[in-house]
Amino acid sequence: MSGYFKELFTGTKSLAVGMGVTIRAFFSPVVTMQYPYETPKIPERFRGHIELVADDEGKPKCVACGMCQRACPSGCITVKGKKREDGGKGKVVSFYRLDFTKCSLCGQCVESCKFDAITFSKEYNLASTRKEDFIYDLLKRLQEKNS
Amino acid sequence: MICDTVAQELEELIAAAAAEEEAAGGEAGAEAADEAVAGGGAEAGAQGEAAGEGEEAAAPPPGTPMLRRTEYRSTGYHVDATVAPAQVAEAAAILDRHQFFIETITGVDWPADRQMEVVYDFKHREELCRVVIRARVDRDDPRLPTISHVFPGANWHERETHDFFGIVFDGHPYLEPLLLPEDADFHPLRKDFSP
Amino acid sequence: MSVTVTDPNLETFVLNLGPQHPATHGVLRVKLVMDGEYIVSAEPVLGYIHRMQEKMGENRTYAQFLPNPPRLDYLSALSYNLGYVMAVERAAGIEVPERAEYIRVICTELNRVASHLLWHGAFILDLGGFTPLLYAFDDREQILDLLESVTGARLTYCYFRFGGVYNDVDDDFLAGAKAFVKRMRERLPMYHDLVTNNIILIKRLKDIGFISAEMCRKYGATGPVLRGSGVAYDVRKAEPYSVYSEFDFDIPSYPEGDSYARYRVRMDEIAESLRIIEQACDKIPDGPVRAKVPKTLKPPPGDYYHAVEAARGEFGVRIVSDGTTKAYRMKLRSPSYSNLSLFGEACEGMLLADALALMGSLDLVIPEIDR
Numbered sequence: 001m002s003g004y005f006k007e008l009f010t011g012t013k014s015l016a017v018g019m020g021v022t023i024r025a026f027f028s029p030v031v032t033m034q035y036p037y038e039t040p041k042i043p044e045r046f047r048g049h050i051e052l053v054a055d056d057e058g059k060p061k062c063v064a065c066g067m068c069q070r071a072c073p074s075g076c077i078t079v080k081g082k083k084r085e086d087g088g089k090g091k092v093v094s095f096y097r098l099d100f101t102k103c104s105l106c107g108q109c110v111e112s113c114k115f116d117a118i119t120f121s122k123e124y125n126l127a128s129t130r131k132e133d134f135i136y137d138l139l140k141r142l143q144e145k146n147s
Numbered sequence: 148m149i150c151d152t153v154a155q156e157l158e159e160l161i162a163a164a165a166a167e168e169e170a171a172g173g174e175a176g177a178e179a180a181d182e183a184v185a186g187g188g189a190e191a192g193a194q195g196e197a198a199g200e201g202e203e204a205a206a207p208p209p210g211t212p213m214l215r216r217t218e219y220r221s222t223g224y225h226v227d228a229t230v231a232p233a234q235v236a237e238a239a240a241i242l243d244r245h246q247f248f249i250e251t252i253t254g255v256d257w258p259a260d261r262q263m264e265v266v267y268d269f270k271h272r273e274e275l276c277r278v279v280i281r282a283r284v285d286r287d288d289p290r291l292p293t294i295s296h297v298f299p300g301a302n303w304h305e306r307e308t309h310d311f312f313g314i315v316f317d318g319h320p321y322l323e324p325l326l327l328p329e330d331a332d333f334h335p336l337r338k339d340f341s342p
Numbered sequence: 343m344s345v346t347v348t349d350p351n352l353e354t355f356v357l358n359l360g361p362q363h364p365a366t367h368g369v370l371r372v373k374l375v376m377d378g379e380y381i382v383s384a385e386p387v388l389g390y391i392h393r394m395q396e397k398m399g400e401n402r403t404y405a406q407f408l409p410n411p412p413r414l415d416y417l418s419a420l421s422y423n424l425g426y427v428m429a430v431e432r433a434a435g436i437e438v439p440e441r442a443e444y445i446r447v448i449c450t451e452l453n454r455v456a457s458h459l460l461w462h463g464a465f466i467l468d469l470g471g472f473t474p475l476l477y478a479f480d481d482r483e484q485i486l487d488l489l490e491s492v493t494g495a496r497l498t499y500c501y502f503r504f505g506g507v508y509n510d511v512d513d514d515f516l517a518g519a520k521a522f523v524k525r526m527r528e529r530l531p532m533y534h535d536l537v538t539n540n541i542i543l544i545k546r547l548k549d550i551g552f553i554s555a556e557m558c559r560k561y562g563a564t565g566p567v568l569r570g571s572g573v574a575y576d577v578r579k580a581e582p583y584s585v586y587s588e589f590d591f592d593i594p595s596y597p598e599g600d601s602y603a604r605y606r607v608r609m610d611e612i613a614e615s616l617r618i619i620e621q622a623c624d625k626i627p628d629g630p631v632r633a634k635v636p637k638t639l640k641p642p643p644g645d646y647y648h649a650v651e652a653a654r655g656e657f658g659v660r661i662v663s664d665g666t667t668k669a670y671r672m673k674l675r676s677p678s679y680s681n682l683s684l685f686g687e688a689c690e691g692m693l694l695a696d697a698l699a700l701m702g703s704l705d706l707v708i709p710e711i712d713r
């Protein structure tokens with residue numbers, strides 16, 4: 001019988017203590033961020049989908065060597081190159097397509113590029129009901145960014 | 148410590164089976180197997196580490212019952228015992244007696260040898276000792292006894308292995324597809340599988 | 343208390359729990375044979391999100407398989423990342439610089455705390471208490487922000503690489519990790535006030551859902567499930583990998599074997615992980631974070647195994663190499679698979695509501711079971 005009352009007492013006390021926590025939380029500062037009105041700072045290393053890096057003149061650094069295409073586990077990248085127009089050695093990229101629907105943001109492509117020609121973007125506001133919206137022409141994207 | 152005890156008991160089990168086979172049939176194959184056991188045993192006793200890597204020149208055919216002590220640092224386990232398919236339940240019983248727990252069961256397909264390998268992993272909870280039991284079965288008719296009566300946990304692992312490789316565990320209480328759809332008649336982890 | 347159904351003439355019926363049920367945390371279905379409110383037998387039905395990860399492991403090069411293991415268990419992804427890289431490192435004989443090992447430990451332990459916090463919230467949610475989830479998410483968010491700042495992702499990290507980590511951490515991260523340890527230490531007593539000592543929770547969990555140490559052994563259950571049955575077995579101590587042997591930490595275990603014991607184990611583990619993080623932040627040496635590793639890995643032929651302690655138990659990777667750039671066979675041993683396999687035996691004769699509490703205390707993550 002005494003055990004019953006003891007449990008009744010400790011049990012009620014535990015509920016009161018728990019209520020105390022709730023009440024304290026009620027008067028503590030709000031931690032929720034009101035998303036569309038305020039946005040968090042995107043960290044430096046955030047991995048959005050990849051994008052091409054431009055050199056000082058605004059031209060893509062990519063030489064279309066195809067290393068990234070081979071490194072990608074899911075075959076997201078299609079890259080094509082053409083001869084340089086100024087007659088110099090090597091190639092320049094003429095086509096760079098990313099199929100973001102299959103990308104797992106693993107970073108293999110960025111790591112495999114010896115020319116630092118691709119990097120992660122900071123895009124995160126991506127939502128669509130159409131698959132085609134996630135197949136990016138990165139070369140066009142870079143040109144748009146430059147202009 | 149426990150590793151030594153278990154290795155010895157497993158070795159005795161392998162040797163006993165080889166002797167039995169020789170007494171019963173006296174085939175040439177059994178003799179070769181016996182020799183391999185003796186050789187493997189002596190080597191394991193003399194220099195445990197050296198046995199870890201590199202097969203000797205005159206390696207016995209894959210699947211010959213024998214026991215190797217492997218180097219933990221490079222392989223991740225201590226005892227690697229290949230037993231005859233009929234003996235897996237006895238081998239599991241030895242490990243059960245020594246308070247090992249079952250970690251997983253899986254298969255490996257070796258089409259070149261026309262064999263399939265079933266791999267059982269056991270581990271001891273107090274001492275660091277990992278034991279691998281292997282058995283090779285004929286690829287055209289892969290079947291071997293279940294160990295689910297020794298370790299109930301083997302039930303699901305055997306079902307999974309049956310799903311992926313089509314290996315039949317005789318005496319299994321409920322060998323239905325577990326991870327694959329219930330009407331699946333394909334075995335995706337076989338090397339000749341293509342979707 | 344458990345009730346055993348013995349009368350064969352009982353009228354029973356079959357109840358399907360799931361595959362869409364909030365308490366199964368994903369697409370798990372359990373076929374229950376019920377006698378009124380009591381369970382006569384239970385059979386989990388798996389495979390709803392089976393992805394054949396092991397076949398993918400055979401068809402991709404070692405580096406290309408990197409993003410897959412973290413996707414098995416999205417709640418403690420870094421443990422899976424770690425288990426896989428360490429298995430490949432063992433196979434290829436790669437030594438990892440010390441600083442990288444410390445970074446790995448800090449990140450993995452942070453991830454473990456995040457995983458346990460989410461479990462804490464979700465478990466209480468299963469039992470019908472909504473608010474603790476919000477407290478847990480507040481703290482978990484701090485960890486996700488920290489990990490995002492180094493790994494670039496919030497959930498499915500792919501940060502560890504063969505021979506080290508993707509990129510070095512800065513002092514801000516270490517300071518942030520230490521600040522989190524301080525904050526979490528202050529918040530832990532609040533969790534105990536709010537939840538652990540709550541009489542309703544105790545009544546729901548104590549002496550319910552008993553799992554014995556012997557049953558764990560027969561089924562191969564590991565992790566908090568095993569430690570809640572009184573066996574202080576943890577891969578980090580039993581088989582020290584990485585630099586875990588350098589730290590001073592305990593393995594919490596409770597002998598009761600009921601759902602409450604498993605609850606307590608996880609809460610204590612949060613405190614122990616905080617200890618590890620604190621020591622690692624203090625002791626982390628300077629130096630490189632990545633060893634020189636050949637571009638295409640070709641481990642020598644052989645059979646390699648490596649296990650790590652994930653948040654749910656022992657995660658093991660078996661690699662059978664034939665000396666090429668792809669694994670001949672890649673076996674992923676996931677802890678929840680074994681932990682769930684004992685559910686059928688453990689819940690026999692229980693009330694349905696108690697069985698759900700037992701299931702919650704197993705901390706299941708379905709993608710990891712189905713693989």
Ligand code: SF4
Nearest residue numbers: 062063065066068113
């Ligand atoms: S992005 Fe880099 S790796 Fe890819 S094709 Fe261009 S230069 Fe080569």
Ligand code: SF4
Nearest residue numbers: 072103104106107109
């Ligand atoms: S991040 Fe990974 S998956 Fe995505 S494009 Fe690069 S290599 Fe492919």
